[in-house]
Amino acid sequence: MNFTIPETSKLRDKAFTFGVATASFQIEGASTADGRCESIWDRFCATPGKVLNRDNGEPACDHYRRLEQDLDLIKSLGVDAYRFSIAWPRIEPSPNMWNEAGFAFYERLVDGLIARGIKPYATLYHWDLPQYLEDRGGWINRETAYKFARYADRVSARLGDRVASYATFNEPWCSAFLGYRFGVHAPGLKSHRLGFQAAHHLLLAHGLAIPAMRQNAPQAQHGIVLNVTPSYAQSDSADDQWAAAFADDENTHTYLQPLLQRRYPSRVFDRHPDWAPTQLASDLAIIAAPIDFLGINYYTRSVVKKASTGDYTNVPQDGAKTDIGWAIYPTALTQLLVDLKTRYSNLPPIFITENGAADNTGLVDGAVHDMMRTDYYQQHLNAVHQAIEEGVDIRGYFAWSLMDNFEWAEGYSQRFGIVHVDYQTQVRTLKTSGKTWQIFLAER
């Protein structure tokens, strides 16, 4: 099989970056190796009732110990870049203690990629906060933003321009809202107020970190990655239209407006003044530090209607869904990208930093025929192609994920990989989707 992409598409251009993505906690395992400290996800997994089947980050894909083999696997795909995250608990396992073994692991990873002709795309924070920081309030504590900036400085000073692209945060919406507002991710707190306060401190941490990162790695690109699930109104009624606009402000523009326009969307805090975060007058200017790219993670859309109590509710959707229950709706990706370009005159170049499907098709006779996932990629590549045709500056696309891994509160029950992982034997098997990527990438 191969993906069908128009001959003249920019996606066929070698300047367009294709890659695969992972995150530290989801693949590394080795949670006590070489001085790594406990993270909020280790604690959350150990708390009964939080993670399906009480799964945890051990051994995950045992990537920490299988680094060389996994680097060869990435190479075999023919990708231009590999997007990974760095575990803060390996780098600073206790306050102000900078762990040589932690740096050495990521140095081997980065150098191993470069030796194989693959560009390293590093994310500094993909949800694994050191537990000792959570014990002091985590992202509710303003101090954590300054601690992050120091950590980002150390890492970028060490890895420098060997890393082609640095993202401060992956999906601050998830860290703040799933972690502190809805309680379904670590650390499991449930308060609107705390959710927005955590969001503010994550954004502040991003803005505080960027100048030093730029100084340490002047040739690298610096940015941030947001997850966006665009909201569609269930009907044309003014109420439902309002609900969709409110939901987008709450979930997307609460993050994007401070980053690009130095302000929060008024619709949310006018309606809920008690949700507004405590901030200093200078914070928004710090948050809006110029960035070189914006990463967009896209999986699905939502449909909403005005709620009789509260603001809006999600409406169940008909039609095709992935195995995790998320609607397959590629048109929303094109519309989102075009909408961002229209709304934000200073929108930086976009990278689709994650896109993919949970498809739990199993191994049969040594093969995984994950046709739903393969088709999902085809449809979303078409959607990206269409957005480029409509004038959006998109520079790259990363498939989530390189391999099956720990899917947070869903444990190991949901498989997102283009490579199958047998968690008992740690054998990796390229799926049909992975083979399709391989053929497409080789033929560009």
Ligand code: IFM
């Ligand atoms: O697995 C996650 C990843 O960590 C962040 N983005 C969404 C993926 C699928 O849920």
